[in-house]
Amino acid sequence: MGTLWHYGYTGTDIDQLISVISDGGVLLDCRMSNRSRAKKWEGYNLRNVVTENGGIYVHAKGFGNANFRDSNAPMSLYNPDPFAKMAADYLKQGRHVVVMCACSDIDSCHRKLVLAFLNGWLHVEGRNDPDFTAPEYVESVAFDQPRMKMNYGTNGFPPVQAVPPGD
Ligand SMILES: [Zn+2]
Secondary structure (H helix, E strand, O other): OOOEEEEEOOOOOHHHHHHHHOOOOEEEEOOOOOOOOOHHHOHHHHHHHHHHOOOEEEEOHHHOEOOOOOOOOOOOEOOOHHHHHHHHHHHHOOOOEEEEEOOOOHHHOOHHHHHHHHHHHHHHHHHHOOOOOOOOEEEEOOOOOOOOEEEOOOOOOOOOOEOOOOO
C-alpha cells in the first residue's frame, strides 16, 4: 500500500515535490485549471518534469473545486469518483500519491475535501475487499508548513458535496 500525501505548492520548490513522486509516484493535480502564471506550476511543465523523473502526472480535474471562481460559494468537488478510484488503484500498487493544489494553507483549500472524500472511498473499498487495507495516515509533503498527519476516520472535515459532471 502506497502513502497518500497532500501538497500546497505556493512558496515551495518543485524539487521537493519531485523527490517524493520520482520512482513511480503519482501527482494528482487537483486544480480545476492547471494553468499558472508561474511556468514551473503549469500543467504541461509539471507533466514534463514529473515524467522525466519517473513519476506519473494526472490533471485530476474532477478533484477540482467546481466553485473556484466564487469565493463565497461552498467548495464542491467537480467529479471526484473516477479520480478516487484511480487514486485507490495507484495506492494498491504501492505508489506514493500526492494530492496537490496551489494553496499553502490546507485549512482554506479544497484539498481538505479531496482527502475527506478519499478517506471515505478507501474505507468503503476496505470493507468490500478483505485483501485491501486502507493506509493508516495521510501525510503531508508540506516542507515549508507544519507537518500534518491526519488519522483516517477523524471527523474534522467539512461535509463533502459532489457536483455531477456537466457537459
Ligand atoms: Zn487549494
